[in-house]
Amino acid sequence: MSTVSTPLADSAIMLRRNLKHTLRNPTTMFNAVLFPIVMMLMFVKVFGGAFNVGPDVDYIDYATPGLLVMAVSYGLGATATAVNDDMTKGIINRFKTMDVSRGAMLTGHVVVTTVRCLVACAAIIGVAFAMGFDPDASAVDWLGVIGLVVLLSFAAGWLTVAMGLAAKTAESAGMAAVPLVMLPFLSSAFVPADTMGTGVRQFVEYQPFTPIIETLRGLLGGDLSTGDAIAALAWCVGLAVLGYVWAVSTFKKRA
DSSP states (O other): OOOOOHHHHHHHHHHHHHHHHHOOOOOHHHHIIIIIHHHHIIIIIOOOOOOOOOOOOOHHHHHHHHHHHHHHHHHHHHHHHHHHHHTTTTTHHHHHHOOOOOOHHHHHHHHHHHHHHHHHHHHHHHHHHHHHHTOOOOOOHHHHHHHHHHHHHHHHHHHHHHHHOSSSHHHHHHHHTTHHHHGGGGTSSSSSGSOOOOTHHHHHHSTTTHHHHHHHHHHHTTOOOHHHHHHHHHHHHHHHHHHHHHHHHHHHOOO
């Protein structure tokens, strides 16, 4: 077998292993898929009428892009915990004796995180349409939405894997992902940034999730801002590179 096919085959095995673990853990599936839907119903049906997001704008149309980002962030704690479990319970050492590609051990977690995020986002879109979501996106715009969600999920996956590797315990690994879960609440996901107070508004405008949400909103609304799109791509690529370098460096030290 070639040097290229061996890591690919090992990655496929790790992916299948991690998928089985996800499917066998109801809590993981709830946090990743069902809880974002619960949050969607709560914000749109309970709080939506209290938010002023602009004239002639249905709140479901405004909130759906932010809920897509929330769906990505809510499944990350499970990834950090799973990675830390592999590191602290001796699974990695067992894989090393089996001559499994080291890169495959990390890649499997990243890919299954991306898949889980895509499933959650698909569920959000389906429920949004059932609630009256009416986007103006073209086919090209929808491809852009899918591409950005994949890129965000991939970047968040690497960053979360790095957090899981760096944490000392599974509990601290899960807590390390909490800031990523909370960031969508401190963004333009549910209300426009210009309605917020001084200090909070500046944080919201310059944190990574806001340009990503605004880019998704622009794609779905048929009114994409080039500045937001460039910022969104830059944040995703930057987080992916940071997560990858951090994860590989920590893995080499601890594995």
